Amino acid sequence: MVLGFTFISPWLIGFICFFAINLLHAVYYSLCNVIVNPAGGYRLEFAGISNYIYALTKHGEFNRILTTSITDMLIDVPLIVFFSLLMAMILNQKFKGRTVVRAIFFLPVILLSSAISDALQAAMNMIIGGVSSVPPEMREASGFSARYLLRVFMELGFPTILLDYIEGAVNRIYDIVKASSVQILIFLAALQAIPGALYEVAKIEGATTYESFWKITFPMVSPLILTNVIYTIIDSFTVSDVVNTIYTTAFTSMNFGLSSAMSILSSASVCIILITVGYLISKKTFYQN
Amino acid sequence: MEFKITENDKHKVQSKIKSILLDVFKWIIIIGISYIVLGPIITIISNSFTSIEDAYNPLVYLIPITPTLEHIKKAYTKMNYLKTLFSTVSFVFLLMIIQAFICSLVGYGFARFRFPGRNILFGCVILTIVVPIYTIMVPLYTQFRYFDLFGIIKLVTGKEGISILNTKIPITLMTLMGMGLRSGLYIYIFRQFFRGLPKEIEEAAFIDGAGSFYTYFRIMLPNAIPSIVTVLLFSLVWQYNDTFYASLFMPNSNLLALKLTTMAGSLSTVDRIYDPLHVDLIMNAAVLLAITPIIIVYVFLQRYFMEGIERSGIVG
Numbered sequence: 259m260v261l262g263f264t265f266i267s268p269w270l271i272g273f274i275c276f277f278a279i280n281l282l283h284a285v286y287y288s289l290c291n292v293i294v295n296p297a298g299g300y301r302l303e304f305a306g307i308s309n310y311i312y313a314l315t316k317h318g319e320f321n322r323i324l325t326t327s328i329t330d331m332l333i334d335v336p337l338i339v340f341f342s343l344l345m346a347m348i349l350n351q352k353f354k355g356r357t358v359v360r361a362i363f364f365l366p367v368i369l370l371s372s373a374i375s376d377a378l379q380a381a382m383n384m385i386i387g388g389v390s391s392v393p394p395e396m397r398e399a400s401g402f403s404a405r406y407l408l409r410v411f412m413e414l415g416f417p418t419i420l421l422d423y424i425e426g427a428v429n430r431i432y433d434i435v436k437a438s439s440v441q442i443l444i445f446l447a448a449l450q451a452i453p454g455a456l457y458e459v460a461k462i463e464g465a466t467t468y469e470s471f472w473k474i475t476f477p478m479v480s481p482l483i484l485t486n487v488i489y490t491i492i493d494s495f496t497v498s499d500v501v502n503t504i505y506t507t508a509f510t511s512m513n514f515g516l517s518s519a520m521s522i523l524s525s526a527s528v529c530i531i532l533i534t535v536g537y538l539i540s541k542k543t544f545y546q547n
Numbered sequence: 548m549e550f551k552i553t554e555n556d557k558h559k560v561q562s563k564i565k566s567i568l569l570d571v572f573k574w575i576i577i578i579g580i581s582y583i584v585l586g587p588i589i590t591i592i593s594n595s596f597t598s599i600e601d602a603y604n605p606l607v608y609l610i611p612i613t614p615t616l617e618h619i620k621k622a623y624t625k626m627n628y629l630k631t632l633f634s635t636v637s638f639v640f641l642l643m644i645i646q647a648f649i650c651s652l653v654g655y656g657f658a659r660f661r662f663p664g665r666n667i668l669f670g671c672v673i674l675t676i677v678v679p680i681y682t683i684m685v686p687l688y689t690q691f692r693y694f695d696l697f698g699i700i701k702l703v704t705g706k707e708g709i710s711i712l713n714t715k716i717p718i719t720l721m722t723l724m725g726m727g728l729r730s731g732l733y734i735y736i737f738r739q740f741f742r743g744l745p746k747e748i749e750e751a752a753f754i755d756g757a758g759s760f761y762t763y764f765r766i767m768l769p770n771a772i773p774s775i776v777t778v779l780l781f782s783l784v785w786q787y788n789d790t791f792y793a794s795l796f797m798p799n800s801n802l803l804a805l806k807l808t809t810m811a812g813s814l815s816t817v818d819r820i821y822d823p824l825h826v827d828l829i830m831n832a833a834v835l836l837a838i839t840p841i842i843i844v845y846v847f848l849q850r851y852f853m854e855g856i857e858r859s860g861i862v863g
Contacts, residue, residue, distance in 0.1 A: 260662075261660055261759050262656050262659075262660025262661065262662035262665070263656075263662055264656075265652055265653065265655055265656025265657075265660060265759075265763075266652075266653045266656035266657060266668065268649050268652065268653060268723065268724055268725050269649070269653040269672070269724065269725030269726075269730075269734065270668070271724055272721065272723075272724025272725045272726040273671055273672075273675065273724075273725070273726065275724065276683075276687065276690075276721055276724060276726045277671075277674075277675055277683065277726060278671075279686075279690075280683035280686035280687050280690065281678070281682065281683055281686075283683075283686035283689075283690075284682055284683050284685060284686050287685060287686060300689065344576075345576075345580070348573050348576060348577065351573075353573075357850070359577055359581065361845075361846075361849045362580075362581045362584050362585060363580065363581075363584065364849065365584050365585075365588075365845070366584060367784070368784045368788075368841055368842070368845050369588075369788070369838060369841075431583060432583055432587075435580055435583050435584060436584075488677075492676065492677060492679070495679060496679055496680075496681075501679070501681050504681055504684070505681070505684070508684065508685050508688075509688075514685045514689075517684075517685055518685050518686075521679075521681050521682045521684065521685075522682060524679075525678055525679050525681075525682040528677075528679065529677065529678070532677060
């Protein structure tokens with residue numbers, strides 16, 4: 259028993275000293291006005307929930323940024339999870355050059371730095387170039403464009419919401435690919451853990467590929483859908499505009515109290531989303547044991 | 548002689564066509580995605596060597612007519628490349644080793660020992676993964692700004708504590724205490740992995756009279772090589788690219804990722820390069836310099852990356 263505590267003691271001390279205490283501090287700061295002395299030190303004036311009220315109703319941008327970040331996230335998560343499952347299934351097949359392709363797909367993980375990704379984003383805009391860099395008056399004349407295709411579908415009677423969703427996804431394909439690398443690997447590992455015998459039986463019984471996907475593959479990877487959804491949500495929030503706003507509020511405007519209130523609001527909403535999503539998905543998840 | 552097309556043949560042809568179509572579809576997707584991933588990198592490489600005249604020449608695309616090393620040189624001196632690289636790599640290596648060691652220790656503790664409150668404490672590990680680090684950013688900052696271990700300094704000198712910002716202490720200390728960059732995730736990985744190992748290995752060692760720590764070092768750690776490799780590599784890459792912790796605790800330090808973030812501004816204010824396109828080209832060269840080491844590491848080790856993830860505990 260004591261041994262167990264010895265093994266986890268570094269973490270336990272760290273958790274108490276750096277995490278738990280600071281989480282409480284953050285809550286406390288958010289209820290105070292933090293006044294920084296130029297000479298050193300700072301003092302706290304209790305201010306109740308005024309920081310929260312300010313962040314939600316008076317601050318120019320915060321509530322807009324928070325809601326857009328959350329909606330963006332809710333839009334992206336299914337896309338990323340679906341996309342990474344698809345890619346994992348493709349990569350799970352045997353074909354020539356699979357190692358190379360897998361290496362390429364995993365490349366975004368190692369380039370996940372805000373500094374690098376900003377530069378990469380700029381570079382990406384240059385090569386996407388095509389439609390967006392052509393002056394608008396020429397764009398109409400250039401014949402084929404994605405917009406044109408969308409209009410055709412719209413006239414065929416596809417719902418506009420669906421088309422907007424797809425258009426958004428296509429426009430953000432780079433972000434989606436970039437955000438799915440780890441998820442692809444997790445799904446890939448899950449796919450490789452499915453015993454091949456299951457598929458053989460299904461084939462003998464006359465199941466089509468489509469059926470065996472829904473009856474075998476999907477249930478078998480479903481626990482990892484939850485893992486991936488949670489990973490995606492956390493990941494997408496750590497690099498959002500919300501964090502930037504919180505950061506500048508703290509270190510440019512030196513408004514520590516407001517910044518703490520903002521971060522507690524946003525992490526509370528992340529936690530609520532995580533709990534809801536986790537609950538909904540885990541109800542549908544199939545566990546082998 | 549006439550050909551008879553039997554039902555069976557028809558079926559074969561159909562499935563043949565189907566599989567060819569699927570293959571075509573598969574390769575379209577693979578090539579498309581590879582292009583999306585590699586495209587920016589190719590552009591960055593090409594931009595780094597494109598001279599400013601070529602950049603304004605609409606006929607030049609990707610392959611410069613008059614290639615130049617000027618941007619690379621500029622970025623090289625501006626970042627003080629070799630020195631920065633060396634200090635970054637040594638710091639990151641230190642953190643990487645501490646992190647893998649501490650997290651494996653903690654993960655092992657959670658996986659193999661029963662003690663009161665184990666599940667609640669492991670829930671706290673999950674909490675550190677789920678609660679974004681920026682929530683506690685401000686208190687952390689003030690904690691290190693007025694650093695005072697158990698109030699000793701205040702007791703002795705009566706001052707508010709000393710600032711250890713802009714040193715390597717905060718990040719090292721947090722990593723050492725299992726609170727470093729994504730430490731929670733690594734603890735989780737190790738715990739899942741150790742839980743998957745058969746218990747008999749340790750029992751044999753215990754019967755032979757080995758102590759817990761001895762067993763851990765001599766028997767469990769060598770068995771955990773796949774997850775150690777995964778964690779080492781992830782830790783290396785993420786620490787190398789990290790700007791959040793670094794800019795919070797040591798904004799003036801000599802780290803590559805930090806230099807990149809401040810460079811664009813300093814190019815226009817200090818070097819008086821006002822042409823945004825020119826700044827862009829130099830920035831591309833700087834990014835190229837920054838990612839080259841990590842890409843080289845990746846090319847050599849990518850096999851272990853993949854295998855490590857597949858075998859280690861993420862999948863649980």
